[in-house]
Amino acid sequence: MTLHPTWLEPVERLVDAGGMVLVVLAGVAVLVFSMAVERFWFYRLSWRPARRQLVRYWAARRDHQSWSARTLRDVWADALIARLGRPLPWLKLLVALCPLLGLLGTVTGMISVFDSLALSDTGQARAMADGVARATLPTLTGMAIAVVGLLFISRLEHVIRREEQRLHDRLAQALENRELALQAREEKDA
Amino acid sequence: MSRFRWMTLPVVAAALLMSLAGTAQAQTAPDVDSLRQARQAAEMRDRQRLLTLLDDQKALESALADAREAHARASRQDAALRIEEAVRALSAARLESRRSDQDDRLAGLLSALARHSSEVRNALGDDSWLTLGDTPLPPRLDDAEVLEQRHLEDVVDSLAALTRATGQATAMTLPVVEPGGDVRKREVVRLGDFAAFTPDALLARSGAGESPALEPDTPKEVSRWLADYASGEDRTLAVDPTRGSVLEALTQRPTLGQRFHQGGYVGYVVVTLGALGLLAAALQYAYLLLVSARVRRQRRAPDTLRSNNPLGRVLLRFARLDKAQPPEALEARLDEAVLAELPRLERGQPLVKLLAAIAPLLGLLGTVTGMIVTFQAITVFGTGDPQLMAGGISQALVTTVLGLVTAVPLLFAQTALSSRSRALIQLIEGQASAALATHLEAQSPEGAAEGGHDPAPHLA
Numbered sequence: 294m295t296l297h298p299t300w301l302e303p304v305e306r307l308v309d310a311g312g313m314v315l316v317v318l319a320g321v322a323v324l325v326f327s328m329a330v331e332r333f334w335f336y337r338l339s340w341r342p343a344r345r346q347l348v349r350y351w352a353a354r355r356d357h358q359s360w361s362a363r364t365l366r367d368v369w370a371d372a373l374i375a376r377l378g379r380p381l382p383w384l385k386l387l388v389a390l391c392p393l394l395g396l397l398g399t400v401t402g403m404i405s406v407f408d409s410l411a412l413s414d415t416g417q418a419r420a421m422a423d424g425v426a427r428a429t430l431p432t433l434t435g436m437a438i439a440v441v442g443l444l445f446i447s448r449l450e451h452v453i454r455r456e457e458q459r460l461h462d463r464l465a466q467a468l469e470n471r472e473l474a475l476q477a478r479e480e481k482d483a
Numbered sequence: 484m485s486r487f488r489w490m491t492l493p494v495v496a497a498a499l500l501m502s503l504a505g506t507a508q509a510q511t512a513p514d515v516d517s518l519r520q521a522r523q524a525a526e527m528r529d530r531q532r533l534l535t536l537l538d539d540q541k542a543l544e545s546a547l548a549d550a551r552e553a554h555a556r557a558s559r560q561d562a563a564l565r566i567e568e569a570v571r572a573l574s575a576a577r578l579e580s581r582r583s584d585q586d587d588r589l590a591g592l593l594s595a596l597a598r599h600s601s602e603v604r605n606a607l608g609d610d611s612w613l614t615l616g617d618t619p620l621p622p623r624l625d626d627a628e629v630l631e632q633r634h635l636e637d638v639v640d641s642l643a644a645l646t647r648a649t650g651q652a653t654a655m656t657l658p659v660v661e662p663g664g665d666v667r668k669r670e671v672v673r674l675g676d677f678a679a680f681t682p683d684a685l686l687a688r689s690g691a692g693e694s695p696a697l698e699p700d701t702p703k704e705v706s707r708w709l710a711d712y713a714s715g716e717d718r719t720l721a722v723d724p725t726r727g728s729v730l731e732a733l734t735q736r737p738t739l740g741q742r743f744h745q746g747g748y749v750g751y752v753v754v755t756l757g758a759l760g761l762l763a764a765a766l767q768y769a770y771l772l773l774v775s776a777r778v779r780r781q782r783r784a785p786d787t788l789r790s791n792n793p794l795g796r797v798l799l800r801f802a803r804l805d806k807a808q809p810p811e812a813l814e815a816r817l818d819e820a821v822l823a824e825l826p827r828l829e830r831g832q833p834l835v836k837l838l839a840a841i842a843p844l845l846g847l848l849g850t851v852t853g854m855i856v857t858f859q860a861i862t863v864f865g866t867g868d869p870q871l872m873a874g875g876i877s878q879a880l881v882t883t884v885l886g887l888v889t890a891v892p893l894l895f896a897q898t899a900l901s902s903r904s905r906a907l908i909q910l911i912e913g914q915a916s917a918a919l920a921t922h923l924e925a926q927s928p929e930g931a932a933e934g935g936h937d938p939a940p941h942l943a
Binding site: 361368375379393403410411 | 736873876877881883884888891895898902912916919921
């Protein structure tokens with residue numbers, strides 16, 4: 294028997310009470326949170342420079358009005374936005390998985406309840422309590438993780454929508470600024 | 484006086500009989516005359532005797548006095564004997580009452596001792612590990628008619644030996660019944676009355692006088708502990724404190740495979756569908772990986788268009804187009820080319836999605852049918868056996884578990900497929916639009932140098 298460090302003891306007790314499903318759910322929760330943190334840092338570190346670069350590149354073009362220019366602008370903007378939302382399907386999958394796993398834990402817990410009922414002659418409350426904890430804890434955990442994950446998803450979707458608008462806004466603004474600068478130079482030249 | 488007369492009469496009668504017999508023997512050839520003569524002779528003789536007796540009056544008197552004296556002596560003696568008898572009877576009654584008094588107590592004591600000794604034996608002997616070795620059980624006291632000192636000493640000695648044995652770990656070699664029924668000598672470690680085990684399996688308790696049997700389903704972890712313990716490497720040990728019922732429960736607990744088979748036909752169908760879906764998803768994902776590798780190579784070499792990837796095919800089709808058309812018409816043709824590529828990239832996704840949705844439903848179906856079977860069993864057999872019901876319900880729930888377990892990887896596969904194919908499609912559409920725009924700009928006089936460069940980092 295391996296000795297666990299003392300700080301792992303509550304985790305061990307939780308696993309004892311909730312069964313293997315709880316461990317899987319904990320893994321899902323870790324994935325969800327790490328994805329959320331990763332998106333946050335991506336938004337902070339990579340997204341803004343990439344957006345600025347695209348705006349600069351767009352403003353540096355000579356042709357902005359033709360069909361092809363507009364098509365190119367849409368393609369580039371879409372590709373950039375797609376980068377922001379790339380882990381969204383996986384986040385959605387994980388969130389959808391949580392209640393499913395909770396249900397799985399509930400059903401396995403119920404099986405253990407009925408097993409203990411079938412094995413012990415009388416319906417001993419103590420024999421059932423273990424299984425009932427195993428049946429209820431995963432559902433609770435699954436719901437909690439799913440709710441938090443839904444918050445992340447809605448936030449991310451909101452950010453994507455906002456950033457899409459902002460990108461197009463910035464692209465248009467860059468043109469206007471350029472026009473204004475050109476006009477100012479012409480006036481100055483004149 | 485009367486006694487005297489009774490004593491004399493038989494003497495007379497005997498004399499008469501004797502004389503009769505003597506005459507009868509003498510007259511071997513009887514005839515009437517000789518008989519009569521004989522009778523007359525006898526009468527004569529008797530009369531003669533009586534006369535002599537009458538003459539001897541004095542002798543008679545003295546004989547009577549002797550007899551009276553003897554009688555008085557005898558009656559005195561009789562009275563003394565009666566008194567003695569009464570005294571004896573009194574003391575006998577006293578002794579009897581004392582004896583019965585003590586007898587009750589002694590019999591009670593003996594029976595209580597016998598009962599306790601047999602109780603101790605029963606409590607220890609039926610399925611105790613202590614009887615495995617050479618530790619003697621306390622002897623039975625039922626057979627003992629009279630309790631003696633050594634009986635009690637035996638009981639106390641064997642009890643003391645048993646008590647000592649409860650605190651000892653003993654290794655011994657004993658015949659052990661194996662699961663197949665063979666009896667073989669094995670190394671056995673006995674830990675007091677708690678457990679007995681061979682180095683790789685626990686032993687099941689058995690009745691008195693029988694060899695212990697190997698537990699058929701010793702948990703793997705436990706048997707590892709036992710081996711370590713027996714070899715002295717570890718001090719961790721599994722003990723069944725319920726005297727065998729936990730081990731029995733462990734034996735009855737179905738393994739993972741048995742659980743799977745409990746699901747029945749619905750379970751098989753669910754798992755088969757899940758396996759099919761996963762297979763399809765794996766094949767399609769491998770295809771998508773191949774395609775994205777080819778697309779990446781195509782993007783690195785934009786000048787040589789290959790027809791082995793969707794991007795190359797779309798661009799080839801665009802290159803063969805009549806470029807004199809207006810841009811809208813060109814875009815419509817390009818969209819057609821992209822649309823033609825979609826089915827191959829999105830192949831398999833609807834199937835996987837459908838299976839992921841169906842698996843939990845089928846599992847639920849199995850649960851409901853299992854419940855119906857359970858309740859039918861209850862209708863037939865009544866609710867007298869809750870174990871029957873519980874077993875049926877836990878069987879019914881297995882299909883739900885199978886459905887959920889099948890749905891989870893299918894959902895993963897579906898997400899992986901859709902995200903990869905969507906990324907690919909987006910890339911192809913973007914590249915096609917970029918190619919069109921580049922072409923148009925190349926035709927227009929001002930933007931010849933721009934457009935081909937893609938500022939967005941590559942996808943997929």
